[in-house]
Amino acid sequence: MIFRHFLRDDDLTAEEQALVLQRARELKAAPFSRRPLDGPQTVAVVFDKPTLRTQVSFAGAITGLGGYPLVVDGNLAQIGTRESVADTARVLGPQSAAIVWRTYGQDRIEEMAAHAGVPVVNALTDDFHPCQILADLLTITEHKGAPAGLTVSYVGDGANNMAHSYLLGCALAGMHIRIGTPASHQPRADILARAIEIADDQGGSVLMTEDPAAAVEGADVVITDTWVSMGMEAEKGERQGAASPFAPFAVTQDLMARADDGAIFLHCLPAYRGLEVEAAVIDGPQSVVWDEAENRLHAQKALLSFLLEGAEGD
Numbered sequence: 001m002i003f004r005h006f007l008r009d010d011d012l013t014a015e016e017q018a019l020v021l022q023r024a025r026e027l028k029a030a031p032f033s034r035r036p037l038d039g040p041q042t043v044a045v046v047f048d049k050p051t052l053r054t055q056v057s058f059a060g061a062i063t064g065l066g067g068y069p070l071v072v073d074g075n076l077a078q079i080g081t082r083e084s085v086a087d088t089a090r091v092l093g094p095q096s097a098a099i100v101w102r103t104y105g106q107d108r109i110e111e112m113a114a115h116a117g118v119p120v121v122n123a124l125t126d127d128f129h130p131c132q133i134l135a136d137l138l139t140i141t142e143h144k145g146a147p148a149g150l151t152v153s154y155v156g157d158g159a160n161n162m163a164h165s166y167l168l169g170c171a172l173a174g175m176h177i178r179i180g181t182p183a184s185h186q187p188r189a190d191i192l193a194r195a196i197e198i199a200d201d202q203g204g205s206v207l208m209t210e211d212p213a214a215a216v217e218g219a220d221v222v223i224t225d226t227w228v229s230m231g232m233e234a235e236k237g238e239r240q241g242a243a244s245p246f247a248p249f250a251v252t253q254d255l256m257a258r259a260d261d262g263a264i265f266l267h268c269l270p271a272y273r274g275l276e277v278e279a280a281v282i283d284g285p286q287s288v289v290w291d292e293a294e295n296r297l298h299a300q301k302a303l304l305s306f307l308l309e310g311a312e313g314d
Helices: 014-029 053-064 085-095 106-116 130-144 161-172 189-202 212-216 233-240 289-309
Strands: 042-047 068-073 098-102 120-122 151-155 176-180 205-209 221-224 264-267
Touching: 014 130, 014 161, 014 189, 014 289, 042 053, 042 085, 053 068, 053 289, 085 098, 085 106, 098 106, 098 289, 106 120, 120 130, 120 289, 130 161, 130 221, 130 264, 130 289, 151 161, 151 212, 161 176, 161 189, 176 189, 176 212, 189 205, 205 212, 264 289
Parallel strands: 042 068, 042 098, 098 120, 151 176, 151 221, 176 205, 221 264
Antiparallel strands: none
8 A cells, every 4th residue: 555645845746735725724614524533543643852833733633633642752762762763663653544753854754654654744854844834835825815926935044944845835836935044054955956846837936045135025925933943952152143144134123024015924933032033023913923823733634634535525
């Protein structure tokens, strides 16, 4: 039997991404209309990294689909140290309908998928955060309409997992994606090339710039992320200090004013007011970060439904 995994944003086609987003809207309106996990069947949800929104939203999504979320402390299990990733997959797979993993290297989740025998979902790695982008696209659709043709601007660390996933996920949605980042923190070359390829196919575009004003000018959506992603704590001083290369890319009221008058602001959270974003922006009328956080639940429910049921019923 062939199982579909969701390890990076472009594991979905553009058509499948649109289907998942449509299903997310339907499930938000009718939360218990799909029950592929009735039994309840177990979904293993494994955390190697700190979590709040991911744990809450996946637990709610799995329960809403009729299943049982078995939360596993990856640090306690010592996956890859005490026991290999492959052997862990062989233990979890036969006892689970799917596996959701928040971990470090992309190679780890790829190895899990190779041996699990059930769908595996990337709940965040060092390279990608694809479930967050589904929630963001759902939020954009609710506030701005269909994402195709809209301009989305991400400013901050262009080399992190969020920038990589925005490149791929927004390109799939047919958006014009701009990345404003210092020259020292550019996205990975292969991911950027893949995003440009997808954008060309879907009628969108990709723009890289070292000018935050140019990145945000006239944008429909403005996004940032923390400057110190998980695993980068040792670099906190240089990333947040007075000489931080990201300081010009902070989303201030002045920078936000360069976007379209009806622009919305997104942040995957946790946010650090006074660093990557001013309090007046994230707590202001253009911010939709709390809708965005809730939409993790609905987007992940739709994704799990798609991986377990396919396009049936649509």
